[in-house]
Amino acid sequence: MNDVTNSKLKKLKQYAFDKDSTLKFIEFLMQKTEVIAPQNKGQASYSYEIVKDAKDVVLDYPRTIQPLKKFFLPPVEDLLAFDLNANTYQEEKIEAKDKIFFGIHNYELEGIKRLDYSFKKGNPESNYLTRREKSMFIGISYEPDSYHFSESVGIPADKIDGFCLFFDKISNKSDYMVFVVDENGQKLIDSFGKVNEVKSKAEITAKKFQNKVKLHYNRIPQVFDHVYKSKVWDKVAERCVGCGTCNLLCATCYCFDVRDEIEINAKDGKRTRFWDGCMLNTFAEVAGGENFREKLNQRTRHRLYRKFKYITDHSGELHCIGCGRCSKYCPADISIVEIINSLIDDYTTQQKKN
Amino acid sequence: MSKPKVAFFDFTGCEGCQLNKLNFENELLDLLELVDIVEFREAMDDKAEEYDIAFIEGSISSPSCVERIHDIRRRSKILVALGQCAVSGGINAIKNLHPMDEVQETVYGKDKYLFPSIPAQPVSAIVKVDYEVRGCPMSAPEYLHVFKSLVLGRKPEVIDHSVCVECKLRENECVLDKGMFCLGPITRGGCGAICPTNGQYCIGCRGPVSNINKNGAVEMLKKHGFSVNEALKRMKMFSANELDKKIEWGR
């Protein structure tokens, strides 16, 4: 994987899009294939939805409720449909469908890359990977709110590799500088044709993050080597109510539960999987009532180690992308950045003592 | 294989759960194919001697109810508590928060001994309950699941995750974000988060999740602008028995 950094950005072709051409561009994409983009949800929330009308697309949004994973690992997914009497089954037919994700924040795509790793590793899972095929991503820059901390986990505003195009907002108006990141992007621009290449090359505007981790992201796994027994876990657990929101909305969480249900005719049925999470009480409970992570401090610790250590040890990357969902939607106002910073404090005091 | 004999019994409650059972208009005839309904006072005259599955609705709140539920238990192979009144005492249990004597006196004055009353109790306080269908009203999908499972000789799934989980699965806008209060984080799911889905906050009608963090819950509600008392009052609307027994709230 080669990182595109600002030095390379200058070599990319750039096009100027105003509000109208952006709208036209979405419509142009919609004619080609299915387009998925952020839209309003409820009164003050957003979600990624299939676009029915280009005007519904909202490009200025802090984050959606569910991350992009819902398109590749649906919240509720039938695995098999079976016939009880005949003891036969059919697997759910999953087709790889062309789709373009438009208006995607860069951390969101990083989340997908992490999930790709998890679903390829060991036993590559066809359900996820088939859905994942034939997806193109068009990125957009965003203004970090008090929950975003992507920069702190190594995803600065100018990390745009993996997108085919990237829209960077250049003024307070709805104008964008569009960077062509790969040949697919160039093809799209060429066949759209209504915009002009800009010769004086720009950089992607740096963004100011209010929410920051105290230590460089390279050193976070190292902190996690030393804080397994930290008191921080107990402190957090006093406030956490174990609702599981932070797991379910996490862009890189992918644990699931599987249940069978029989239809009312007592003949047909389905085996279905659901998003699940390690913060929930029954997650690690086995027959006989033994619960291997009964306490909330154990569960919180497991959740964070999954993000910063366990998978990282294999993949070499942090499996937290700094979207801030777990903190924004936590009903107990628990902030993951605060947890990490407390752990870092704990770690530095330890180091000083030694 | 002969069809299982199924009976429905009602104790103190609003009978909304009874009614809910008749609200499966699309599935009702299919359900009837699977079982013999042998007793259902609200809908029919017949009575039977014993039952494979007895569904009990309502809380136990008078001495004669106690005798009746013992009798039903003796005659039933599987007994299911249906709806929050039967599962936890439900909303009836609010009266338990006040001394019984006082409640009776307000109601009957000097004649309080005419109509004996006892605290509203869950069925499980009197007899063994095999399975539960929670909710006020009972959650329709959960009832169908339990009914089908038992008729097919299978243990039903017991849901013990929060309502938030189901909200998240549906990608609902969180009502907390709208500045409302919500009991979803500490309430047992299984209802499909139907209240937040309809823009309303979760009033906790399915009772708390097991292994609940009591102090955390109070802290959470305090953060949303509730006094400890108000928070407790809200949490106990449907769970006076469960919360009072198991948990000493923030005292």
Added chain:
Amino acid sequence: METLNVEKKNLYNPVISEILKVESLTATEKRFEIALPKSAMLNHKPGQFVEVSIFGFGEAPISICSSPTRTPTFELTVRKTGRLTDKMHELKAGNALGIRGPFGNGFDIEKFKGKDILYVAGGIGLAPLKSLIDYTIDKRNDFKRIIILYGTKNPAEILFPKEIEEWKKRSDIEFYITVDRPDDKWKGNVGVITTLIPPLELDVENTIVSVVGPPIMYKFVIMSLKGKRIPDENIYLSLERRMKCGVGKCGHCQINGSYVCQEGPVYHYPRCKELEEAI
């Protein structure tokens, strides 16, 4: 973007297999002999497990209790504890089951060769161990002593009585059994399984120990083994966790950074010590 071109598999499709024989072992345990379609071999290693499913009743991980050395068929011993296992107990020869697997890491048999083998089985833990016991018996010459320690709560819960009779009869196997609570007829040892360990005379450096039992048993057995000065490197444990997929995806079985369904269920004890949540 990084390529998605990997050979991907549908991981969740069971193979419909036939039950050849069902045998009641105790009030709550039954043994099932199962054949894959077209007499296919399961090709398992002792200590591995399969995911068993019955449509409408769910899926569960069950250890393979027969040795790969024996027949093309394989055996499972199942305790009745819930949705799926209750239903399994209703099944008869000729009925079908869904099988996925074999999954997980079995015992590292190569390391056992030429050594004394000590088995410590608690309750249903004898089922997964039996696969290995039978294997070592079938290749008896590859190993030196074979010692089997087996403990159950009471005599009614003793599994595999026929096999136990044979083990007892054989002069090349040392078999000791104990129960926590005896009944009137019981004449043997009484006490928890750890009481069987101190009296053993062992060549500690050359004894490989395999332990399988309920979660609480491990701590105490390890303590007794340490009392005997058995080196940690000689100890293997098989751990149980909740599992939904068996293929390292669902997350339920994770012990710290380790997936029991991938790295386990059999763990080398030194590795367990790295995993804080293991025992």
Added chain:
Amino acid sequence: MMGKDLQINVHHVTRVEGHGNIVVDMKSGKLLKAQLDIVEPPRFFEAMLKGRNFIEAAIITSRICGICSLGHQMTSLKATEAALGLEISEQTKRLRKILVNGSTFQSNVLHALFLATPDLLNVGSVFPLVNTHKDVVLAALRLKRLANEIGELVSGRAVHPISCVPGGFTKLPTEKELMDLKEKLLKQGLKDAQYAVDVLASVAGNIPNFIRETEYISVYSDKEYGLYEGDVCSSDVGLLPVEKYLEITNEFVVPHSTSKHAKFNRSSYQVGAMARFNNSHKLLTDNAKKTAEKLGLKAPCHNPYMISVAQMVEVVYCIEDTVAQIDAILSAGIKQENPNQEATRYGRGIATTEVPRGILFHDYTYNRQGMIEAANCVIPTGQNLQNIDDDMKKLVPEIIKESKEDITKKLEMLVRAYDPCISCSVHMLDVEFVE
């Protein structure tokens, strides 16, 4: 007629909501007792309301009764809005009217077709009819489903509605959903209702002929068939403002009932579908009027056994009025509005609504913190109880020559005709016994 002895004790009358016993005691031809004993344990709802805030009132009162949960919510919301001075929009009002229609529709179908009709066909429940009269049962089930769909669409759930709150709705149906509902009501609903009416007409001959004139009390509005709003109307004295409800209901306690009884100008009065029909029949839709004609129902009707017939007439009305309300909402366009919950005052609020079983009153007093200080609910079944007792006292001597089984059956049918909702009626707070 010579001194007959007769003792009837029907323990827990079936096919009614809640627990009640019929007790008849006749010695030597003298009627000592003919009454409906209400044995449901009391539930102390008014006590539960004390100290609750204005959002919780409707949530709690909904749980008084699962069958009438929507009616309780509506009345509760209106009382709260009156007490706090909350204005609601035209759209909210229309959506609520749809809900009231839906719940009247569903409850009437349930009662007339599932609970009362088996008597006319001489069977003990609706279940045998699945085999003998499958088409009717299917039509009735479809009707019930449709009625519930109205509730589910507009309020989130048919039992204990969710989205209707003081000041408005937390979620609104979409235009498409309303349009689909209208389609269904017109295409399938009216057809099934007509079919059920035809079947009912064919067995109407089995309805006992018993006449006792009484006072009929219902909500009345001169603009529409009185259900959601209007004044109180008595067939004896005409219109009265809702604020006078205590003078109308005059609740009193009898020892054989855990629920209070009521009376106004006579020893008893009747509420419910028949009272509404007698008072407001002129405001029915044409189709509903024709249905009444077909079923032989003419105002004023003094036969309580005909209540189920009046209920079927209302079913036709509710379907048609729902369509009219949908049209009005759609032509104005759905406005996304938040519930208006800014209190402009704190005080007492009294409200009335027709629920399927009759007129319902809620009366709350809020303190300055927005908490309920005092609450009172007067429930239709309670208001009917004295009337049922009076009916029985007249009926038993009239049919005394019949067999005990027949008498018992007719008494059960009478009680059932009122569609009593006993859980609902057992709600009282402060009770004094009359000697």
